[in-house]
Amino acid sequence: MALALTGAVALWLGADPAAAPAPSALAWLLVATVAGGMATTGRLRLVPALTLVPLALGLGGYALVRHAAPPSGPSVWLAVAAVWLGAWMLVAWLAEIRPRAPAIQRTLGLIIPVLFGLTLLWLWEVVVQGAGVPRVILPPPSLIAARIASSAPILWVDFVQTFVKGALSGYAIGCAAALVFAVLVDRSDFLRRGLLPVGNFVAALPIIGTAPIMVMWFGFDWPSKAAVVVAMVFFPMLVNTVQGLASADRMQRDLMHTWSASYWQDLWRLRLPAAMPFIFNGLKICSTLALIGAIVAEFFGSPTRGMGFRISTEVGRLQLDMVWAEITVAAIAGSLFYGVWALLERRVTFWHPSQRRRG
Amino acid sequence: MSDAPTTTPVIEARGLDLVFETADGPVHALKDVDLTIRKGDFVSFIGPSGCGKTTFLRVIADLEHPTGGTVTVNGMTPEAARKARAYGYVFQAAGLYPWRTIGGNIRLPLEIMGYSRAEQAERVARVLELVELSGFAKKYPWQLSGGMQQRASIARALAFDADILLMDEPFGALDEIVRDRLNEELLRLWHRTEKTIGFVTHSIPEAVYLSTRIVVMSPRPGRITDVIESPLPRERPLDIRDTPEFIEVAHRVREGLREGHGREE
């Protein structure tokens, strides 16, 4: 299917008269298409994949350089498409390798997303340079990297202010509160019927509206940001936990019933463990929400440091490279934070089918 | 045993009725069930599938609420009895918690009932031994074969001291040898502890070999068609199964079963 699709695209491009001046790129696109089709549709075809991947990559790159002189035109885009396809093939091929050694497995798990990301970055660089996008709209990655290197101390101060103080504390409080609230709600039918709709309602207050109020109540510094984060993570955590606490199956619950387990025993030994996959879902979703919340909250008033402060200030100053430098830091911090939870999840819910089959 | 009747009724059902409401009409799972189980009885339930054996056990265990009639357990309501932890229950499917090892699963009721650490360890080891799973305490349920899981769930119900034991086809997935061995073990346990046992099985020899009374049920609506008092002595070596009394009782049970099936068609 992938083959047919890419083939059709290639044919369509070929039929386009604009593509005529770039026969070489078109040819390589076709090569890449065929190879890509083979790598993705068939079983693992080691030899063709191994030889064709670097071929497509190299020649696609060559075609690009040759046609780079007029910085746009269909040939460049064709070459870009070819390189993209080649890179994707490589990723697909790497993903099919299932080495037994866990160390190699782990490095592969790292290499693949990095490779994919590098391709994305490369595409970004080429598109921004090739299409002449103004720097004040979207700077190329190379400029952003330079800015990160030159502004490290500022980035660090902002990171501490926003992530460590604002996001982390709000995340901890919000998730803990949602957990407790979910358990409370689960505990009594009266509370469930009464609190859950009200809780849903209150928690559905959009963060954007709460931010100025939080600034009014908790001041300009990080506590108001933490409060916004609390409001932001509460609802996803609550929904997931409530769902999770109800997820134990009939027989599992009946068993506890026959032992006449007390409420707390039932909670600790059945409901919470059974809810763990859901709770981790919530924790993971909230880990990214917390960072967004802390950053956005700074748009509504802040001291003169923090990632949100810097982003909005530098947008106004048209220093987009600094904006993206902050975004990069945010993305890395957020991904690491998420990764920690994903790791913990694997430890805690090893028994869940979604974790088990990949062992 | 039957010639020295103990008089305390442990479980007493009177005119029990249970109707499940389903999307396409009501299902009469139990109809007008009367039964008295006395202390120390070993009662087997046998009958075609879907005749309400599981449902009856669940009613006794307070997992299902009858729509008519009454049940008492130890003179209390099933709920009170459950709260007093009057029984252990072995479900028809193993129902182990996937996040706990086999040892952890067996320890679970002990933790809940507040046994000491040392006692827990000691009991877990003992019942694992009993069901021949000694080496498997640290494995997770999904790493065990079907029969091993079932044995683990039996061990879990035996780990604590309940006066009443309700077992729903506990030996269904076991081979004859293990089954015989566990039958003997169960009889020994029953002797020693004077427990009252409710036991669902599909095996006629097993029912006859184990029970002081055999309750034959028939489906649609689920009801009791025969209650057979066993004339066998309390001491039962395995070869009692070749005696004429045994064969006679087995025959009666088979007839009862066949009748239940006959009516169905």
Place this chain on the structure above:
Amino acid sequence: MSDAPTTTPVIEARGLDLVFETADGPVHALKDVDLTIRKGDFVSFIGPSGCGKTTFLRVIADLEHPTGGTVTVNGMTPEAARKARAYGYVFQAAGLYPWRTIGGNIRLPLEIMGYSRAEQAERVARVLELVELSGFAKKYPWQLSGGMQQRASIARALAFDADILLMDEPFGALDEIVRDRLNEELLRLWHRTEKTIGFVTHSIPEAVYLSTRIVVMSPRPGRITDVIESPLPRERPLDIRDTPEFIEVAHRVREGLREGHGREE
């Protein structure tokens, strides 16, 4: 049957080995298993729980990959055979999809294999009849008793025409009467269709009654200890179970089993 050997090997295992890696060390589930099953054979597997019966069936079905040795099914790899939809499989637990009615569960393989609407309906009705669940097509799995669920899962495997039938303790949760009836039905089906059947059971009489060959296995590591060719004729009325040949074979199987258990201790 055994006196008129068909020569096509349908399933052929040579030096099969399977080791599970678990957190606390490897488990040798199958060791050096050699077995040839010919077309039209009815082969029963019997052995203590945990001896690798399920694992062996799963290897044949391409659900588990051996760590050593080879298997062929219809002369192909298990994978190719699976892709050719060569077999129906009845799992040890019913494994019905909870969101589908009984009818819907049985229809599932038919949908996947592209049977027409009319054909689907016709087949579902027929197999439900066969397992005596005709009135239950619209019920959900959790509204059925354990035995009924198991029968539904048997019906599911019988609904489509596979040459090979792999059944893992299909009748474990059924009472003797239904079991006898289904045993007869299975034999009739086998006669009529010349299917090749691999059948795991814990009941010695059942194994002897049904099979042309009985494979006795023993655990830790799981291996074949005995393969018994049945001298019984292909036509088998129920009362064949009282003939001396039958009792003789049953005895041999029991001995084999006991040995397997003995070694364990």
Place this chain on the structure above:
Amino acid sequence: MTRSILPVLTVVTVILAIWYAACIPVNAQWTRDQAARAGVELTLRDIVADTLGQQRPRLPAPHQVAQELWASTWVEETQGRRGIVNTGTLSNRSLIFHGWVTLSATLLGFAMGTAMGLVLAIGIVHNRAMDRSVMPWAIASQTIPILALAPMIIVVLNAVGITGLIPKAIIAAYLSFFPVVVGMVKGLRAPDAMQLDLLRTYNASGPETLLKLRLPASMPYLFASLKIGIAASLVGIIVAELPTGAVSGLGARLLAGSYFGQTLQIWSALFAAAIVAASLVGLVGLVQRITLRRMGMAT
């Protein structure tokens, strides 16, 4: 349903009581300052009365919010100069108008986000290459503060000629696709080994496995995700309504209130947004109940 009324009323009453009680100390500072400026002595009773009726309270009293909500919906539409009664179109001063603008964009964004989340989740579960490469970047994408990008996205889209609902909806989709991906990846992987093995024995194709096993088995996860997704979509829309020129929608209304320190306007817009969000979540819950009942999974 009816069984819920009493508990909800109780909880609401308690909250209202706490809220009223909180208004007094929170707003009292201002009352005292004002009195000091005017040089008058205040009794406790005056203070209480004043704190519950200020023009720009730090914390408005519940009845003030209710009045404002009423005034900016029913009263505005029926009696206002621009109301629907007088002009035949919704008044741009009424929360009904702004609520509708936000709601329609939210639904569009939610639909886009859910579709994208589903497609990604399916790709991740079925394709190892996607599992390995896309997931980390989907995560990273969520750590990008969208508010910083929103103006750029809108500027760029406007330049390409895409205006109206779609730019907002794209931002909403960006926020709402992630909960769907995370939940559905787990949900699609929830079927146990035996359920999967069964389909393997039938040699079911990928799409068949998806349709007949993975999707049905993932329903509980799907609905948890959808609830979060739709709430996130609303947040996304409100965020996006700031840089679209802040002309209409509850987000614009909130912000406008906030430029001018109109606490009451903020709170009423906030409540309107919460009402929209809660009803959307409630709607998903309703669909969930119906679906699960249809699937025989509700007891």
Place this chain on the structure above:
Amino acid sequence: MDDVTLQLKWVTQAQFGGYYVALENGFYEEEGLNVTIRPGGPDIAPPQVIAGGGADVIVEWMPAALAAREAGLPLVNIAQPFASSGMMLTCLADTGITGPEDFPGRTLGVWFFGNEFPFLSWMSTLGIPTDGGDDGVEVLRQGFNVDPLLQRQADCISTMTYNEYWQVIDAGISEDELVTFKYEDQGVATLEDGLYVLEDRLEDPEFVDKMARFVRASMRGWDWALENPEEAAMIVLEFDDTGAQTEQHQIRMMREVSQLTAGSNGALDPDDFERTVQTLLAGGSDPVISEHPGDAAWTHAVSDLALQ
């Protein structure tokens, strides 16, 4: 009819009364222009909008426009309807602040997003560090309203003479309870609300002509607004889609804005430009712009044509 899109710096309010008046009264139409006015908001950077092709002409403050020029976006001032600055710092009198010498150790609210340049220049001319500390000021990134002052979270906040100052008054604080520092009075005023376009587009005479007509009509609008502040305010109100503005506030704002536009015929005064540049260059170690932008940053080509 020629299409023109104008991107405002802030939300619809009397600050931009002239443009709305010109639109409502058909002045643009009379010049053969089909004008679309896009309101701004807290996160809209007009230079970014114009760079992305979302507008033909923008309303921007000169410091921000010059900074954008340094960042690589060649903006050119084509007209300057605002002759003087409306920026000031408003402090509560009871904090004891009487002059700039009292600032050290205080908390001041400042608008960022490109609007912080005048403040930073002022502080560096005063020699006061802005990164906290005992001898410096603590700077808050002020939000959209005057709450920080009312809630006493800041000792002083940034206000515009025509807008936020009156919000403070409306909140119930009397004028004698406030101390104000106008940037004009402090000698650090910078030019506000000018009209800017991209440099390369001025090479096209047709575009210059279009802009000339635009500026002419806009100035007509401003003149009309000067004479009819109440009607002008009502026109602005009519264009406010959020329905958040009040009549009283807009009328008052129109009056205050008139004082700032008075004295401008639309053409940029080169002396004011020079003064603004010098103020910005004066910014100590971290000046807003690092070098003089030169006269390419403004042109009289358009306003001359408009004023013929």
